[in-house]
Amino acid sequence: xxxxxxxxxxxxxxxxxxxxxxxxxxxxxxxxxxxxxxxxxxxxxxxxxxxxxxxxxxxxxxxxxxxxxxxxxxxxxxxxxxxxxxxxxxxxxxxxxxxxxxxxxxxxxxxxxxxxxxxxxxxxxxxxxxxxxxxxxxxxxxxxxxxxxxxxxxxxxxxxxxxxxxxxxxxxxxxxxxxxxxxxxxxxxxxxxxxxxxxxxxxxxxxxxxxxxxxxxxxxxxxxxxxxxxxxxxxxxxxxxxxxxxxxxxxxxxxxxxxxxxxxxxxxxxxxxxxxxxxxxx
Amino acid sequence: xxxxxxxxxxxxxxxxxxxxxxxxxxxxxxxxxxxxxxxxxxxxxxxxxxxxxxxxxxxxxxxxxxxxxxxxxxxxxxxxxxxxxxxxxxxxxxxxxxxxxxxxxxxxxxxxxxxxxxxxxxxxxxxxxxxxxxxxxxxxxxxxxxxxxxxxxxxxxxxxxxxxxxxxxxxxxxxxxxxxxxxxxxxxxxxxxxxxxxxxxxxxxxxxxxxxxxxxxxxxxxxxxxxxxxxxxxxxxxxxxxxxxxxxxxxxxxxxxxxxxxxxxxxxxxxxxxxxxxxxxxxxxxxxxxxxxxxxxxxxxxxxxxxxxxxxxxxxxxxxxxxxxxxxxxxxx
Numbered sequence: 278x279x280x281x282x283x284x285x286x287x288x289x290x291x292x293x294x295x296x297x298x299x300x301x302x303x304x305x306x307x308x309x310x311x312x313x314x315x316x317x318x319x320x321x322x323x324x325x326x327x328x329x330x331x332x333x334x335x336x337x338x339x340x341x342x343x344x345x346x347x348x349x350x351x352x353x354x355x356x357x358x359x360x361x362x363x364x365x366x367x368x369x370x371x372x373x374x375x376x377x378x379x380x381x382x383x384x385x386x387x388x389x390x391x392x393x394x395x396x397x398x399x400x401x402x403x404x405x406x407x408x409x410x411x412x413x414x415x416x417x418x419x420x421x422x423x424x425x426x427x428x429x430x431x432x433x434x435x436x437x438x439x440x441x442x443x444x445x446x447x448x449x450x451x452x453x454x455x456x457x458x459x460x461x462x463x464x465x466x467x468x469x470x471x472x473x474x475x476x477x478x479x480x481x482x483x484x485x486x487x488x489x490x491x492x493x494x495x496x497x498x499x500x501x502x503x504x505x506x507x508x509x510x511x512x513x514x515x516x517x518x519x520x521x522x523x524x525x526x527x528x529x530x531x532x533x534x535x536x537x538x539x540x541x542x543x544x545x546x547x548x549x550x551x552x553x554x555x556x557x558x559x
Numbered sequence: 560x561x562x563x564x565x566x567x568x569x570x571x572x573x574x575x576x577x578x579x580x581x582x583x584x585x586x587x588x589x590x591x592x593x594x595x596x597x598x599x600x601x602x603x604x605x606x607x608x609x610x611x612x613x614x615x616x617x618x619x620x621x622x623x624x625x626x627x628x629x630x631x632x633x634x635x636x637x638x639x640x641x642x643x644x645x646x647x648x649x650x651x652x653x654x655x656x657x658x659x660x661x662x663x664x665x666x667x668x669x670x671x672x673x674x675x676x677x678x679x680x681x682x683x684x685x686x687x688x689x690x691x692x693x694x695x696x697x698x699x700x701x702x703x704x705x706x707x708x709x710x711x712x713x714x715x716x717x718x719x720x721x722x723x724x725x726x727x728x729x730x731x732x733x734x735x736x737x738x739x740x741x742x743x744x745x746x747x748x749x750x751x752x753x754x755x756x757x758x759x760x761x762x763x764x765x766x767x768x769x770x771x772x773x774x775x776x777x778x779x780x781x782x783x784x785x786x787x788x789x790x791x792x793x794x795x796x797x798x799x800x801x802x803x804x805x806x807x808x809x810x811x812x813x814x815x816x817x818x819x820x821x822x823x824x825x826x827x828x829x830x831x832x833x834x835x836x837x838x839x840x841x842x843x844x845x846x847x848x849x850x851x852x853x854x855x856x857x858x859x860x861x862x863x864x865x866x867x868x869x870x871x872x873x874x875x876x877x878x879x880x881x882x883x884x885x886x887x888x889x890x891x892x
Contacts, residue, residue: 333787333791334790335787335790335791352790352793353787353790353791353793354791354793355791355792355793357791358791359787359788359791361784361787361788363784365782365784365785365787365788367785367788367802367803367806368885368886369806369809369885378792378802379792382792382793382794383792413885415885433792
């Protein structure tokens with residue numbers, strides 16, 4: 278087992294509310310190896326995004342802390358690139374310019390103009406966006422936007438790539454397509470990835486480990502499932518694979534038996550709409 | 560970068576035009592033309608009939624026919640004045656040339672034409688004044704709006720002041736501005752008339768607010784995801800403002816600028832009346848004081864000119880907005 282790359286130790290966070298502090302997370306512990314693909318899964322509102330935001334540096338942990346390569350994380354930075362659920366591309370820039378903004382920021386001083394250009398093109402090709410490099414986000418589909426978002430994050434050459442429900446707002450076919458792309462890219466580059474998802478199949482297919490979170494308040498890591506399926510993985514072959522289905526049902530059991538969430542119908546209706554799930558525990 | 564060619568603006572325009580031609584529908588086009596024309600014709604008829612019913616000490620209220628007559632006479636007045644002007648300069652030159660021939664040491668002086676400003680000159684003066692005032696207000700309002708919008712506390716501190724000054728009428732500002740200008744703008748050889756400066760700053764004071772507020776709101780409501788992107792990239796403050804804040808706020812900013820320009824044009828007429836800046840406001844005032852049988856007709860011409868120019872200014876702003884803004888769906892009312 279290689280050295281620990283990223284470590285969350287005793288992470289907890291309180292959010293101030295008029296009724297006093299609300300403890301969203303408490304005592305979250307996780308060690309991630311270099312090149313590992315880890316998924317965080319849990320019911321909506323359990324604080325998955327909060328964990329990711331703490332790793333990204335967008336939220337500050339109230340207790341505990343995050344170490345990346347032995348250094349404490351206390352502010353956002355390009356070595357922890359984030360892909361947000363809603364692509365978050367700058368709508369006034371083309372795909373190329375969006376990636377360029379990030380590349381110039383990270384490599385502007387170390388690479389020559391030609392190298393920068395090649396690097397931008399390389400990353401857009403990597404996500405199969407070579408044909409629409411100069412289109413604006415308004416002119417391309419949701420899946421393509423998310424591809425550009427991934428290209429932008431990868432182009433920063435992050436130590437860890439953080440994906441916040443990256444495919445949540447996409448239709449099933451596009452999602453499958455992008456999952457395959459992501460698997461491909463991750464095996465090529467060996468990037469360390471932490472991905473938030475609420476899709477069990479996605480988690481089992483992509484991950485080396487699945488971190489299942491308990492329901493909030495004071496959410497924490499409930500169980501960690503090792504996904505020891507051989508790579509490269511093929512979704513069609515796996516569909517009939519006994520071990521795959523066994524892993525899948527393990528996650529389902531955790532989510533629907535051990536951490537069953539009973540909510541009134543009305544709030545459930547909003548909770549199952551992924552596009553609306555933005556606020557988390559604010 | 561092969562895809563660059565398809566985004567070339569000229570090709571885009573051609574493509575756009577060919578699409579529009581393909582969509583051309585004669586029936587639709589006719590109805591879209593017919594309705595406004597009907598509206599205008601009905602309005603002219605009502606105006607004509609209604610105007611005849613109103614009697615004032617200066618004759619009946621001007622109807623469409625009077626307006627046409629007066630606009631023709633104003634135009635002829637303008638042309639005649641220009642002819643007189645050229646003739647005036649020509650006479651001077653001839654005289655000077657003759658004196659130079661007699662006495663080579665004579666250095667000629669050219670006197671400027673003392674004739675009065677025509678209606679067209681006054682329109683031009685008004686346009687220059689309003690654009691200068693609008694420019695000054697934009698130069699102040701946009702940076703201030705960005706600063707206010709960036710910080711919640713600044714916004715809360717400044718908001719009551721904005722809300723208090725926003726509804727103030729130009730007529731209330733004018734005496735103050737006049738006195739300040741007279742006191743501050745003292746020069747033996749002034750580059751601008753005091754009346755121009757006074758009108759300009761009155762326009763500025765009244766048209767500042769919509770741009771200021773809209774810019775601040777636009778900046779304050781930037782998508783949180785985009786702010787997070789900026790944080791992850793650790794963009795320096797200035798780059799953050801240039802790359803994220805300003806483009807995000809541009810649609811709101813332009814909405815503000817359009818409202819501001821509309822207000823600027825409205826305020827200008829009142830300001831010119833009182834400050835005696837030789838523009839359309841002064842024209843209306845002078846005609847009112849003049850009280851001839853043509854006066855009301857001429858004022859009506861000015862009213863229509865003010866309306867048409869205001870409309871044109873708004874359209875120009877809209878075109879500018881569409882050219883600059885990435886958000887092509889911005890309202891087009």
